[in-house]
Amino acid sequence: MMGLYQGPRLLDFAKTPSHLQFNKYVLTGYRPVSTAQECLRSLFYMHNELGNIYSHGIPFFLFLVLLPFSIPWMEVDNIWICIVHYLACLSPTIGSVVYHVFMNHVGGEHVYDTLLSLDMFGVCLVNTLGAIPIIYITLLCYPTLQQTALLAYILLSAYGIYCATTARTNVLRLRAFVWQGLFRFSLFLFRVYGSGVGSPNSLRLFVIMDSVAVLGGVVNIIQIPERFSPGLFDNWGNSHQIMHVMVICAIIYLHWGTLEDLAWIKSYQCPTE
Numbered sequence: 507m508m509g510l511y512q513g514p515r516l517l518d519f520a521k522t523p524s525h526l527q528f529n530k531y532v533l534t535g536y537r538p539v540s541t542a543q544e545c546l547r548s549l550f551y552m553h554n555e556l557g558n559i560y561s562h563g564i565p566f567f568l569f570l571v572l573l574p575f576s577i578p579w580m581e582v583d584n585i586w587i588c589i590v591h592y593l594a595c596l597s598p599t600i601g602s603v604v605y606h607v608f609m610n611h612v613g614g615e616h617v618y619d620t621l622l623s624l625d626m627f628g629v630c631l632v633n634t635l636g637a638i639p640i641i642y643i644t645l646l647c648y649p650t651l652q653q654t655a656l657l658a659y660i661l662l663s664a665y666g667i668y669c670a671t672t673a674r675t676n677v678l679r680l681r682a683f684v685w686q687g688l689f690r691f692s693l694f695l696f697r698v699y700g701s702g703v704g705s706p707n708s709l710r711l712f713v714i715m716d717s718v719a720v721l722g723g724v725v726n727i728i729q730i731p732e733r734f735s736p737g738l739f740d741n742w743g744n745s746h747q748i749m750h751v752m753v754i755c756a757i758i759y760l761h762w763g764t765l766e767d768l769a770w771i772k773s774y775q776c777p778t779e
């Protein structure tokens with residue numbers, strides 16, 4: 507016996523349904539159209555989505571269990587900041603796992619599109635929820651501006667979520683995140699050149715976070731390395747898996763930066779006029 511479970515015969519690119527033909531450099535290893543139960547069984551044999559499933563599935567469980575130990579729940583005035591941050595860290599991986607496990611479901615293109623929207627929704631949520639503690643802390647000393655900015659950001663994010671979950675191409679999906687990215691960038695500028703506040707160590711971590719995330723998105727769009735050697739990276743090491751790993755790195759940088767800010771906030775007093 508080879509492996510835990512003898513899977514079904516896998517398909518080549520040309521035999522897979524057209525809505526699953528999104529990477530022409532991945533030539534083999536496609537699961538056949540499957541029921542939900544068969545999709546779950548595919549966790550236990552080799553195919554070309556296995557790396558995508560586990561590269562987000564394992565971090566999801568690690569974050570779920572380990573992050574609560576490092577979040578300073580009780581040391582922050584507003585515990586909701588901690589809850590928002592925890593949900594931000596969990597949201598992109600769980601949506602992604604569901605998408606990659608069930609993408610070949612017998613429901614066909616309609617089910618696939620719904621799952622893809624769920625995957626994109628998770629990415630939107632980490633952008634949206636992840637930035638809320640950053641906005642809160644940057645504008646800590648200006649309560650009115652702080653609340654206005656949080657409201658504006660949530661509205662902007664709702665628009666981004668609408669764009670990302672209805673977009674039809676990778677480029678349009680990436681574009682949905684540009685506005686949120688520009689908003690965060692303006693906060694960073696306000697910290698450096700304006701009267702925004704925050705830990706002196708966190709900004710660098712947030713800039714690395716955004717750079718890693720953008721780089722991951724670009725790698726996914728340009729389909730490197732499989733474009734240079736079609737078929738070689740079918741199961742392991744293709745652009746989508748590289749992006750998955752970069753998303754995990756970005757979440758870890760978000761977590762480190764937010765921890766820096768939350769530790770800093772304890773000892774900070776806003777200047778009084």
Ligand SMILES: [Zn+2]
Nearest residue numbers: 558602746750
């Ligand atoms: Zn993915």
